[in-house]
Amino acid sequence: MMKLTQFELSKIGKNRTVMGALVVSLFILFGIFYVGYHYSQENFSARDNVEAGYPAKLDKSIKEKYSGDLTDEKVKEIVSDYMEIWQDAKTDSALVFYPFYWDIQSTFIPRKNYDLFLVMLDKLENGQRLSVEEVPIKKIDDNDFQNFDKPLQLGNYVPWTDLYKVIGNLYILISVLVALVCSLVFSDDTSRNMNQILFTTKYGKSKSLISKLLAGISASTCLFVAIHIINFITFALMNDISGWKSSIQTNFAMKLFDFPMEWNHLQVFLCIIGLQFLGILFVAATSVLVSSFVKTPLSSFATATGLYLLPALLMQAFKGNIVSKYLYFFPINQANVKNMLVLLSSEGDFFRTRVVSNLLLLSLFLLVSYVFFNFIAYRRMKVWRF
Numbered sequence: 001m002m003k004l005t006q007f008e009l010s011k012i013g014k015n016r017t018v019m020g021a022l023v024v025s026l027f028i029l030f031g032i033f034y035v036g037y038h039y040s041q042e043n044f045s046a047r048d049n050v051e052a053g054y055p056a057k058l059d060k061s062i063k064e065k066y067s068g069d070l071t072d073e074k075v076k077e078i079v080s081d082y083m084e085i086w087q088d089a090k091t092d093s094a095l096v097f098y099p100f101y102w103d104i105q106s107t108f109i110p111r112k113n114y115d116l117f118l119v120m121l122d123k124l125e126n127g128q129r130l131s132v133e134e135v136p137i138k139k140i141d142d143n144d145f146q147n148f149d150k151p152l153q154l155g156n157y158v159p160w161t162d163l164y165k166v167i168g169n170l171y172i173l174i175s176v177l178v179a180l181v182c183s184l185v186f187s188d189d190t191s192r193n194m195n196q197i198l199f200t201t202k203y204g205k206s207k208s209l210i211s212k213l214l215a216g217i218s219a220s221t222c223l224f225v226a227i228h229i230i231n232f233i234t235f236a237l238m239n240d241i242s243g244w245k246s247s248i249q250t251n252f253a254m255k256l257f258d259f260p261m262e263w264n265h266l267q268v269f270l271c272i273i274g275l276q277f278l279g280i281l282f283v284a285a286t287s288v289l290v291s292s293f294v295k296t297p298l299s300s301f302a303t304a305t306g307l308y309l310l311p312a313l314l315m316q317a318f319k320g321n322i323v324s325k326y327l328y329f330f331p332i333n334q335a336n337v338k339n340m341l342v343l344l345s346s347e348g349d350f351f352r353t354r355v356v357s358n359l360l361l362l363s364l365f366l367l368v369s370y371v372f373f374n375f376i377a378y379r380r381m382k383v384w385r386f
Contacts, residue, residue, distance in 0.1 A: 004207055008215035012181055017297065021180050028173055029227065036166035037238045042158050045097040052089060054096050059240040062100065062156040067242070069151040070250050072139055078104050080132035087120055087129050099158050103252035108138045146249055148262045155246025159239035160265040161253045164272070164337035166235070170227055171276050171335050175283050175308055177223055182216040182287035183300035186381055209381050213288060213374055220284040224277055244269075254338050260345055261355050272337050275359070278366040279331030283308055285373035292377040308332060329365050 012018055037043065046056035055061075066078060082101035089096040109116050114136055123130045145152060235241070244266040249257050251265070263271070287304035294300040311330035318324045327333070334340055344358045 004211035005214045005218065008185075008211050009218060012184060012215060012219050015184060018181060018184070021177060025173060025177055029170075029230070032166060032169045032173070033231075033234050036162055036169065037234065040162045042099050042162070043238075045099070048095050048097065052096050054085070054089070057240070058098050058100050059156060059242075063240075063242055067155045067246070068153065070140065070145075070154045070247075071151070072137075074154065075104065075108055075140065076132060076137055079108065079135065079137055083116075083120065083130060083132055083135075086117075087124060090121070090124055099253065100156070103158075107143065107252050107255070109135060110138070143257050145257045146260055150262075152247040152250050153245060153264065154250045155265075156240050156243035157246050157251040157265060158243070158253065159235070159241060160243050160269070161251060162239070163235050163269065164254075166231060167228070167269075167272065167276070168335045168337055170231055171279070174224055174227055174280060175331065176305060178220045178280055178283050179287045179304040179308060180301050181219045181223070182284045183291050183294075183304050184297050185212050185216045185288050186291040186377070187294050187297045187300040209378055213378065216284055216288050217281070220280055221277075224280050228273065248341070254341075256338070256341055256345075258345075259341060259355075268337070268341065271359070272334070272340065275340070275362065276331075276334050278363055278370075279334050281370040282331050282366045282373075285370040285377075289373040289377045289380075292380040329362060331366070 042057060050056045061081075065081075066074060068074070078101065082098070082105055085096060085098075085101070105116065116130075116135060119135075120130045245264050248254070248261075248263050248265060248268050249259055283304075286307055287300070290304045290307070291297075291300045294303060309332060311327045312332045315324055315327050315333075318327070328343060333343070344355045344362075
């Protein structure tokens with residue numbers, strides 16, 4: 001069985017279409033990293049900050065001054081430091097921007113109630129500076145943060161926000177690659193009239209079919225793991241990752257203040273990666289099933305990709321309808337990390353009121369579908385006739 005599986009994997013690896021797709025994917029992967037990390041809001045503004053004579057990022061300040069329990073006093077300190085930097089920059093006619101400061105001040109000083117920047121400009125025009133004591137800063141309790149036994153932890157969440165955006169884009173790329181690879185499992189031999197030969201051999205309709213299924217899932221898993229390893233190494237090399245232990249509720253860019261689970265950014269990352277892997281299994285099984293019915297790899301790939309994207313289109317068509325509730329089960333909805341977390345924790349949009357229950361329900365659906373689709377594909381090829 002192992003040798004048969006290795007043989008099927010080698011067929012996939014030597015396929016010119018797959019080789020070409022992998023080469024193209026490397027350029028797409030570079031583009032995702034370039035836009036998602038190098039040209040992220042924080043890294044893009046860092047270059048302007050350096051030109052203005054200010055620190056590129058706040059990594060050191062966050063580690064030394066701001067990391068730890070989220071308190072009203074800490075929020076006040078952060079707003080005060082931001083005001084000092086902003087007013088100094090305006091005095092020097094410099095352009096300085098830090099997403100960490102911006103997110104926090106916009107959360108605790110809503111612009112519709114108090115335009116902090118307009119007030120600071122008025123003060124500067126009159127030769128004065130605005131003090132934090134004069135600013136109406138909202139309390140933490142006013143923002144409906146989720147309460148736990150331990151205080152929420154603040155840290156450098158900005159790079160992790162970029163990571164979540166990148167893994168959403170990577171998920172789509174991996175899904176398309178998996179759809180391509182698994183579309184070849186049966187349709188490639190069918191298109192070349194090889195079934196007539198293979199099915200007359202000793203293992204033609206038994207171990208050979210199982211080895212094809214194993215090859216499809218093995219190739220899909222390798223693609224998923226390899227791309228995410230490359231992604232995390234790139235992320236760690238280009239960013240400060242110390243914010244992994246900060247609470248997801250203190251990610252002021254995502255604004256998930258009332259998320260009911262006491263998770264940090266690393267736990268959210270691992271949860272989403274696990275869920276996306278199950279989604280990849282679903283995509284792989286769907287593509288294999290299509291491959292067992294369609295005669296050419298191109299038609300199989302087009303159909304599998306269309307089925308992957310279909311729930312997103314149906315979601316728009318049935319928006320607000322009860323049908324949309326069931327469309328949340330399909331992998332395309334896992335591409336946006338924030339939306340997925342909101343979905344898992346929202347009452348009424350899903351079938352359970354607890355995040356863990358929704359995760360288990362969704363995981364069960366994806367796993368059962370994976371097994372069922374593979375079984376149907378196996379039975380379909382088992383009774384294949386010339």
